[in-house]
Amino acid sequence: MFKGLGDRLEDIFKSLKGKGRLTEDDVNQAMREVKMALLEADVNFKVVKDFVAQVKARSIGQDVLDSLSPAQQVIKIVKDELTELLGGTQAKINISSKPPTIIMLVGLQGAGKTTTAGKLAKLLSKQGRRPLLVAGDIYRPAAIKQLQVLGEQLKMPVFTMGQEDPVKIATSAVENANHTGRDLVIIDTAGRLHINEELMDELANIKSSVKPHEILLVVDAMTGQEAVNVADTFNQKLGLDGIIMTKLDGDARGGAALSVRKVTGCPIKFAGMGEKLDALEPFTLTEWPIEFWAWGMY
Numbered sequence: 003m004f005k006g007l008g009d010r011l012e013d014i015f016k017s018l019k020g021k022g023r024l025t026e027d028d029v030n031q032a033m034r035e036v037k038m039a040l041l042e043a044d045v046n047f048k049v050v051k052d053f054v055a056q057v058k059a060r061s062i063g064q065d066v067l068d069s070l071s072p073a074q075q076v077i078k079i080v081k082d083e084l085t086e087l088l089g090g091t092q093a094k095i096n097i098s099s100k101p102p103t104i105i106m107l108v109g110l111q112g113a114g115k116t117t118t119a120g121k122l123a124k125l126l127s128k129q130g131r132r133p134l135l136v137a138g139d140i141y142r143p144a145a146i147k148q149l150q151v152l153g154e155q156l157k158m159p160v161f162t163m164g165q166e167d168p169v170k171i172a173t174s175a176v177e178n179a180n181h182t183g184r185d186l187v188i189i190d191t192a193g194r195l196h197i198n199e200e201l202m203d204e205l206a207n208i209k210s211s212v213k214p215h216e217i218l219l220v221v222d223a224m225t226g227q228e229a230v231n232v233a234d235t236f237n238q239k240l241g242l243d244g245i246i247m248t249k250l251d252g253d254a255r256g257g258a259a260l261s262v263r264k265v266t267g268c269p270i271k272f273a274g275m276g277e278k279l280d281a282l283e284p285f286t287l288t289e290w291p292i293e294f295w296a297w298g299m300y
């Protein structure tokens with residue numbers, strides 16, 4: 003997914019290394035190219051601006067330019083700042099010491115919440131958890147059925163109460179998990195086409211009634227820059243614990259992931275890599291940008 007960006011950075015670094023000594027102009031030129039590469043990868047403009055300013059400030063000091071291997075140092079600074087931007091590897095789900103652990107999935111319509119609920123249930127059951135899937139989307143009639151079908155495929159229980167109030171559904175589901183020995187509750191919630199107050203209020207009410215250990219925002223990577231606004235709003239209203247980027251198997255340019263991480267300060271915990279139930283992967287730094295780390299360019 004980040005291949006294009008990785009290739010671009012690699013070219014920029016090659017030309018820096020070819021120069022031997024570096025002047026301030028060389029660094030400025032390289033940073034202009036880095037900026038274009040990030041923008042073309044769909045990274046948010048403000049994030050790019052701050053990033054480049056930060057790298058420049060660290061690179062233009064005489065201690066770097068006068069050093070024996072200035073290009074290497076500049077490349078290392080870019081890499082460090084990218085690492086900082088992505089926030090390291092944090093694919094872990096916080097498991098509560100007092101079961102059940104409650105995970106709530108939120109996000110806009112079609113982002114992949116319901117599918118991701120099934121994927122997470124599968125992944126975490128492999129780690130020994132006993133999930134209960136909860137049908138908290140009462141608006142789209144097919145939503146409950148969709149989750150039930152996933153439950154059947156996974157041979158896992160699905161808790162539904164039809165069109166009952168979602169807060170009631172969530173609290174009853176947690177009680178049910180307690181009675182039936184399920185130690186993980188995954189709540190699927192309704193989406194909307196756009197962010198609206200009604201949805202946010204409903205989600206905030208579910209939050210305050212069951213106090214989830216993890217509120218994860220499911221974001222469609224294909225939505226590009228819009229993902230940043232969405233993530234920012236959900237984070238302000240709900241206080242997110244993490245983000246799951248879906249559809250990274252498509253031709254999303256990946257920059258949205260960087261931007262979302264930076265704007266919300268929330269770790270991207272998983273990447274959805276397809277429609278199948280096992281297409282959920284931990285989002286790790288080493289995937290990004292692949293050629294760049296793998297070839298030890300710095």
Ligand SMILES: Nc1nc2c(ncn2[C@@H]2O[C@H](COP(=O)(O)OP(=O)(O)OP(=O)(O)O)[C@@H](O)[C@H]2O)c(=O)[nH]1
Pocket residue numbers: 109110111112113114115116117118139142145192193194220247248249250251252273274275276277281
């Ligand atoms: N290619 C690809 N498709 C995905 C991924 N995750 C979900 N999808 C597809 O995206 C579509 C929407 O997924 P849902 O899980 O129904 O999305 P949702 O957020 O629950 O949607 P609403 O309930 O309508 O708000 C489905 O066709 C999924 O198969 C992914 O990682 N990659």
Ligand SMILES: [Mg+2]
Pocket residue numbers: 115116117139145190191193
């Ligand atoms: Mg859904």
